[in-house]
Amino acid sequence: MLIRFTAENILSFNKETEFNMLAGDIRRHSDHLFKFPKIELLKSAIIYGANAAGKSNLLQALDLLSNMVEQGSINIAPPGQHFRLGKNEKHPTSLEVEFIQNKVGYAYGLSYHAGHVKEEWLYILHYGKKEDELIFERKVNNKGRETLKLSPKYVKSVKDKLLIELYEEDLLKADNLFIHLAKDRKFKEITAAFKWFSENIFTISPKNRNFNIVNYFINSENFQTFVNETISSFETGITKIDVQSIPLNRYFGEDNIPERDAVLASIQSGESLWVGSSGNAIALIEDGVPIVKKIVSYHLNEKEEEIVFELTEESDGTRRLIDFIPFLFLLLNAPVTIFIDEIDQSLHPSLLKDFITIVQKIPNKKGQLIITTHESNLLDLDLFRQDEIWFAEKNKNGESHFYPLSDFNVRQDLDIRKGYLSGRFGAIPFLANLKDLNWDKYAEKE
Numbered sequence: 001m002l003i004r005f006t007a008e009n010i011l012s013f014n015k016e017t018e019f020n021m022l023a024g025d026i027r028r029h030s031d032h033l034f035k036f037p038k039i040e041l042l043k044s045a046i047i048y049g050a051n052a053a054g055k056s057n058l059l060q061a062l063d064l065l066s067n068m069v070e071q072g073s074i075n076i077a078p079p080g081q082h083f084r085l086g087k088n089e090k091h092p093t094s095l096e097v098e099f100i101q102n103k104v105g106y107a108y109g110l111s112y113h114a115g116h117v118k119e120e121w122l123y124i125l126h127y128g129k130k131e132d133e134l135i136f137e138r139k140v141n142n143k144g145r146e147t148l149k150l151s152p153k154y155v156k157s158v159k160d161k162l163l164i165e166l167y168e169e170d171l172l173k174a175d176n177l178f179i180h181l182a183k184d185r186k187f188k189e190i191t192a193a194f195k196w197f198s199e200n201i202f203t204i205s206p207k208n209r210n211f212n213i214v215n216y217f218i219n220s221e222n223f224q225t226f227v228n229e230t231i232s233s234f235e236t237g238i239t240k241i242d243v244q245s246i247p248l249n250r251y252f253g254e255d256n257i258p259e260r261d262a263v264l265a266s267i268q269s270g271e272s273l274w275v276g277s278s279g280n281a282i283a284l285i286e287d288g289v290p291i292v293k294k295i296v297s298y299h300l301n302e303k304e305e306e307i308v309f310e311l312t313e314e315s316d317g318t319r320r321l322i323d324f325i326p327f328l329f330l331l332l333n334a335p336v337t338i339f340i341d342e343i344d345q346s347l348h349p350s351l352l353k354d355f356i357t358i359v360q361k362i363p364n365k366k367g368q369l370i371i372t373t374h375e376s377n378l379l380d381l382d383l384f385r386q387d388e389i390w391f392a393e394k395n396k397n398g399e400s401h402f403y404p405l406s407d408f409n410v411r412q413d414l415d416i417r418k419g420y421l422s423g424r425f426g427a428i429p430f431l432a433n434l435k436d437l438n439w440d441k442y443a444e445k446e
Contacts (some may be wrong), residue, residue: 001034001041001368002201002337003098003105003125010064010093011057012400014083021045021368022207024387024406031363032385038098038127042388044360047372047402048379049392053118054400055372059203059339065095065110069197072180074112078356086399092118098125099337101196107132108179116140116153116174122193138178146172154187185417202324202330213326214282214293217271223329230325233358234351235329236318239306248283248290251275264290280311282369295322321355327369328359336367344375353377360384391425411412 004020005092007013021118023033023040025167034041049055068074082088096109105125111118118140124133137149146168155161171181183194216223224242231238252260263283267274272284281294297314300305311319327338344352352375359369360383379389408425 001100001335002370003039003041003100005058005062005097006063006095008094009083010061010090010392012052012054012083012394012398013057013061014086014088014397014399016094017054017399017401019047019390021370022387024385024404026385026387026406028381029046029385032360032388034368036103036153038129039100039105041100041368042385043365043368044384045368045370045388045390046378046384047390047392048374048376049372050394053392053394054402055392056341056360057370057400058206058402059205059341060094060421062201062339063203065097066197066201068110069108069177069179069194073175074110074117074177074179075115075175077112078219083399084202099198099200100335101192104189104192106189106193110177117177120178122179122190124189135187136178136182138172148172148178150187151189200335201337201339202327203339203341204327206320206345213280213295213322214243216326216329217295218293223326225327226329226332230328230358231322234321234354235319236314236321237299238297238314238318239300240307241322242296242298243293244308245295246288246292246294248292248406251281251283251292251294317348317351320355321351324355331359331365331367331369332362334366338367338369340369342373343371344373349375349377355385358381375383397411 002021004018004022005017006018008016021042032043041169047055047058062306064077067076077093082091082093090113091114091137092111094109095105098105098107102107103404105127107123108123110120120136120138122135122137124135126132133151135148135151139147139149141147148164148168150160150164155164165294165438167178167181169305170180177188182190184191205216213227216413217227230239231241248260248264252263263273263275267283267285267290270285272282275281275292276294281292283290283292295311297309297311299309301307314322324340326342327340330336331338347355352373356371356378359365378384386406386408387404390402391405392400392402394400406426
């Protein structure tokens with residue numbers, strides 16, 4: 001579960017910028033909360049803002065941190081991602097996330113610059129009840145040497161001290177991360193924190209739509225039933241979604257023999273491999289035969305006969321809805337945190353509101369859903385609490401910041417949508433006076 005995320009000197013975030021899932025003092029919709037012994041967290045959040053206000057940058061920054069942890073290196077960070085509207089070239093970028101894993105609160109963060117990790121840390125949170133507990137802290141001293149400090153419970157013997165020296169002198173490099181190096185050793189908190197990044201956080205955007213839906217279909221009848229019950233509840237025309245098996249030779253045809261042979265060589269060991277451009281098919285060996293399994297949809301014709309369709313033949317909105325359904329399944333079954341960027345893209349406003357209404361009414365979901373959108377139709381206090389509605393805005397210096405609706409004194413019966421569109425809460429674009437643009441001078445004269 002996500003508690004809080006902060007970013008500094010990256011993309012449109014200059015000074016430390018925070019987004020959090022902490023519950024405010026709101027009495028409405030108490031069923032929208034996860035209640036832990038020392039903390040209450042929101043199950044959902046929705047983020048509004050003008051184009052380029054920083055909504056997608058928030059997800060991009062957190063996704064970058066997650067990928068760096070999984071791959072164990074900061075070198076995957078693209079160059080020039082610091083805040084470029086200030087004199088920040090020589091300042092480090094800092095990212096920190098607080099989360100709950102196995103009912104324990106953690107704070108993991110790092111600071112880096114010019115391909116070098118300046119600091120990296122992991123703490124167990126005690127939410128102000130007592131001082132947070134250090135698990136590890138890694139720094140670079142004045143002489144440029146790596147230093148590593150571990151929790152006293154992991155430094156009890158000469159062997160333990162020698163291991164720390166080994167990390168400091170040989171294993172810790174300028175660009176690698178200790179959380180990745182130590183994830184499979186005896187440090188249980190480090191392993192747990194690493195697993196949160198690798199197993200419990202997911203992002204989906206219009207540019208990153210793929211999800212391992214084929215394997216889920218193959219391995220889980222419960223998932224198959226869930227997907228088909230869900231898709232049939234929306235008016236898409238689809239009566240069923242299923243997996244179709246095709247011989248490898250037929251899938252690639254005579255025009256793609258080199259690609260077919262490369263795929264065949266890759267799956268001979270028993271592994272499966274994604275194929276195709278749509279991300280909805282895998283190649284594998286089944287009963288000694290190379291095949292491709294792909295997701296297809298079914299529609300009924302006028303004779304009530306099932307007709308098979310490729311997913312590429314479905315509308316963009318339908319395919320995007322299908323993208324979301326597996327994540328909805330995860331929300332029901334695992335303590336995941338799922339980010340969906342621009343959820344309104346390609347989806348009709350009514351269909352989107354129906355989808356979000358279903359999500360919000362799930363009584364026992366185990367995960368969190370965070371979405372960004374422009375769709376004001378979702379600004380409804382029957383759907384969201386005031387602390388679940390967030391706004392992203394840029395100031396005159398191009399710096400993004402975030403704030404929740406609960407920062408404003410609003411009545412329960414207030415038309416939030418109308419107030420937002422009128423600019424009461426900020427976070428919307430305003431055009432210049434169109435009469436001053438003189439567009440008519442660019443028109444070709446007859």
